[in-house]
Amino acid sequence: MRGLxxxxxxxxxxxxxxxxxxxxxxxxxxxxxxYLGFLLLPLYWVAVTSIKPxxxxxxxxxxxxxxxxTGLHYSTALNAFRGxxxxxxxxxxxxxxxxLAVVIGTAAAYSMARYGTGGKHLAFWFLSQRIMPPIxxxxxxxxxxxxxxNEWIGVSLVDTHLGLIxxxxxxxxxxxxxxxxxxxxxxxxxxxxxxxxxxxTRVQALRxxxxxxxxxxxxxxxxxxxxxxxxxxxxxxxxxxxxxxxLPVVLSGIITNFQGNQYGEASALTMVSLIPALAxxxxxxxxxxxxxxxxxxxx
Amino acid sequence: xxxxxxxxxxxxxxxxxxxxxxxxxxxLVSPAVLIIVLLxxxxxxxxxxxxxxQFDFSVSNEHPWVGLDNFRTVWxxxxxxxxxxVTGVIATIAVLVELGLGFALALAxxxxxxxxxxxxxxxxxxxxxSPVIVGGFFDLFxxxxxxxxxxxxxxxxxxxxxxxxxxxxxWPWASLVxxxxxxxxxxxxxxxxxxxxxxxxxxxxxxxxxxARPRQSFFFVxxxxxxxxVLVAVTFRFIDxxxxxxxxxxxxxxxxxxxxxxxxxxxxxxxxxxxxxGQGTAGAWMFTIILTxxxxxxxxxxxxxxxx
Numbered sequence: 001m002r003g004l005x006x007x008x009x010x011x012x013x014x015x016x017x018x019x020x021x022x023x024x025x026x027x028x029x030x031x032x033x034x035y036l037g038f039l040l041l042p043l044y045w046v047a048v049t050s051i052k053p054x055x056x057x058x059x060x061x062x063x064x065x066x067x068x069x070t071g072l073h074y075s076t077a078l079n080a081f082r083g084x085x086x087x088x089x090x091x092x093x094x095x096x097x098x099x100l101a102v103v104i105g106t107a108a109a110y111s112m113a114r115y116g117t118g119g120k121h122l123a124f125w126f127l128s129q130r131i132m133p134p135i136x137x138x139x140x141x142x143x144x145x146x147x148x149x150n151e152w153i154g155v156s157l158v159d160t161h162l163g164l165i166x167x168x169x170x171x172x173x174x175x176x177x178x179x180x181x182x183x184x185x186x187x188x189x190x191x192x193x194x195x196x197x198x199x200x201t202r203v204q205a206l207r208x209x210x211x212x213x214x215x216x217x218x219x220x221x222x223x224x225x226x227x228x229x230x231x232x233x234x235x236x237x238x239x240x241x242x243x244x245x246x247l248p249v250v251l252s253g254i255i256t257n258f259q260g261n262q263y264g265e266a267s268a269l270t271m272v273s274l275i276p277a278l279a280x281x282x283x284x285x286x287x288x289x290x291x292x293x294x295x296x297x298x299x
Numbered sequence: 300x301x302x303x304x305x306x307x308x309x310x311x312x313x314x315x316x317x318x319x320x321x322x323x324x325x326x327l328v329s330p331a332v333l334i335i336v337l338l339x340x341x342x343x344x345x346x347x348x349x350x351x352x353q354f355d356f357s358v359s360n361e362h363p364w365v366g367l368d369n370f371r372t373v374w375x376x377x378x379x380x381x382x383x384x385v386t387g388v389i390a391t392i393a394v395l396v397e398l399g400l401g402f403a404l405a406l407a408x409x410x411x412x413x414x415x416x417x418x419x420x421x422x423x424x425x426x427x428x429s430p431v432i433v434g435g436f437f438d439l440f441x442x443x444x445x446x447x448x449x450x451x452x453x454x455x456x457x458x459x460x461x462x463x464x465x466x467x468x469x470w471p472w473a474s475l476v477x478x479x480x481x482x483x484x485x486x487x488x489x490x491x492x493x494x495x496x497x498x499x500x501x502x503x504x505x506x507x508x509x510x511a512r513p514r515q516s517f518f519f520v521x522x523x524x525x526x527x528x529v530l531v532a533v534t535f536r537f538i539d540x541x542x543x544x545x546x547x548x549x550x551x552x553x554x555x556x557x558x559x560x561x562x563x564x565x566x567x568x569x570x571x572x573x574x575x576x577g578q579g580t581a582g583a584w585m586f587t588i589i590l591t592x593x594x595x596x597x598x599x600x601x602x603x604x605x606x607x
Contacts, residue, residue: 027407028406028407029407031403031404031407032404032407032408032418035400035404035422035484036418036421038481039421039422039424039425039481040421041440042436042437042439042440042481043424043436045436045439045440045446045447046436046439049439057445058445059445060445060450061450062445062446062447062450064447104330104331104334105331107327107328107330107331108327108328108330108331108332110327111323111324111325111327111328112328114324115323115324117324117325117327117328118328122328122332126331126335129335129339130538131538131590131591131594132339132587133541133542133563133583133586133587133590134542134544134563135542135544135562135563135566135567135583135586136343136346136583136584136586136587137338137339137342137343138570139346139349139566139570139576139579139580139583140342140343140345140346140349140580141338141342142570142571143345143349143354143576144341144342144345166334166337166338167338169334170334170335170338170339173331173334173335177331201316201320202320202323203316203319203320203323206323227427230429231427231428231429231430231432232429233429233430233431233544233545233548234544234545234563234567237548238567238571247429248429248431248432251429251431251432251435252431252435252548252549255431255434255435255438255549256548256549256552263439266435266439267439270432270435270436273429273432274427274428277427277428277429278424278427280427281423281424281426281427282420285419285420285423288423288426288489289489289490289493292426292486292489292490292535293490293531293532293535294535296531297490297493297494297528297531297532
């Protein structure tokens with residue numbers, strides 16, 4: 001914003017007289033700092049609540065730093081409040097979803113980008129899945145999982161890992177397909193053509209040329225699929241009971257039961273759940289924009 | 300692409316892999332299509348039967364045909380109609396707040412300065428947190444009396460305040476918008492920042508040479524060039540904002556009373572608290588149809604300049 005920045009901006013010059021300091025910069029710094037405060041305050045509060053001893057939790061005025069920090073809430077949350085179960089399930093379900101969604105999605109995207117399969121219609125059909133509200137799917141899926149899969153194929157999918165993995169894969173599909181679709185379309189086709197001329201089959205051209213070349217795109221698509229299933233809530237809430245509960249479900253159980261005064265445990269488990277998501281989020285920062293807009297805007 | 304098609308002729312390959320190669324494009328695309336058909340299209344078709352029968356776990360296992368009764372019951376429920384308004388209003392306000400804040404922030408972060416990289420990492424953190432947990436954050440922060448919100452507000456105003464942020468007056472709405480904005484402002488921010496950085500410097504130099512004021516170059520260069528990207532961001536965000544459920548679940552729980560029920564929250568309550576599955580499904584169909592119309596309208600109207 002060259003235009004907004006100059007000290008020549010009319011009417012703002014009087015703020016700082018005679019110095020090299022730019023008033024525009026001051027406004028910007030102020031904005032950034034205020035936003036930073038808004039961002040970090042709730043985060044800090046959760047972090048500090050997770051290490052407060054019980055008597056500090058309800059103190060008035062609020063305790064901003066406990067005199068005796070404790071790690072007790074972490075062990076209670078993980079052991080007594082099924083935190084480990086949630087963590088294991090979340091990791092398993094998110095990982096399996098990631099693999100499935102990336103393999104299936106990349107394959108479809110490749111076919112669409114290189115062979116024009118299904119034309120524009122198929123691509124937009126995948127995109128339209130993004131509009132679908134989860135609440136519209138979850139009632140019939142619940143009925144099918146609870147009643148009919150048992151009659152038809154002999155397995156009830158309620159409260160199973162498989163049930164959630166399948167559903168999450170479907171909901172990650174618009175992301176992986178579109179991210180990879182736009183990625184393949186930007187990728188030069190000549191290398192694959194050369195491989196074919198050199199005697200590769202199409203499968204080999206895909207496996208040995210296209211797939212490795214698309215690796216950076218695949219990594220960011222995978223990260224999106226992981227985060228999508230790591231943070232998903234409503235499907236897991238409806239479809240799990242005890243066996244396949246994910247971390248958000250375990251957490252919501254503690255949060256909505258605050259009468260029991262388990263603020264420390266809830267905060268501790270929240271902190272635990274942030275770690276993998278943040279690690280992955282920071283890794284894919286450069287691909288963020290592409291993923292958020294399904295490839296419509298390049299970062 | 301046509302180059303790829305004819306290269307295999309006259310090469311001796313095993314018949315199986317030849318077959319695979321010939322049908323590769325369909326083999327590649329079919330798992331994706333199949334899983335979507337199985338888990339969204341089929342359930343939707345199945346639910347077309349559910350809406351016309353009595354499907355209520357609490358009553359019986361028989362499913363007598365009831366025609367349009369499910370639709371009528373939902374439509375005559377004032378909470379449902381109210382929830383549609385709540386959904387629209389909260390989504391609109393939240394998206395506008397996020398757009399304004401995200402845009403201001405993108406302008407502020409455009410030029411390089413010391414510490415910018417660290418700030419960029421910090422700013423996008425909320426995007427990676429489960430919305431139900433964000434609701435939990437704000438519940439913890441705003442809750443009376445031991446959350447620090449009242450205490451901080453009291454300090455700012457100079458006299459003690461005691462507001463119940465999930466019950467009093469318009470505060471529940473403000474809290475929901477605040478929590479949603481906390482989570483999704485970074486979404487607007489990163490997209491708009493990408494858009495702003497893509498505007499070439501030469502354009503600004505040219506307008507400067509032509510004697511344009513900074514304000515003029517903002518209105519005649521920045522805004523027109525940024526509009527398509529703003530529209531993409533708003534479209535995506537608005538579609539997602541109308542599905543608001545998680546934050547409601549952990550922050551206001553639809554309260555006080557039913558005043559902050561969004562459509563998704565209402566349908567969840569109908570379906571999984573009362574087990575009125577027929578009515579829940581009927582409502583879900585209404586909601587999906589409304590949402591599809593709004594989405595297509597938005598996409599057609601807003602994405603047109605992008606394609607053009």
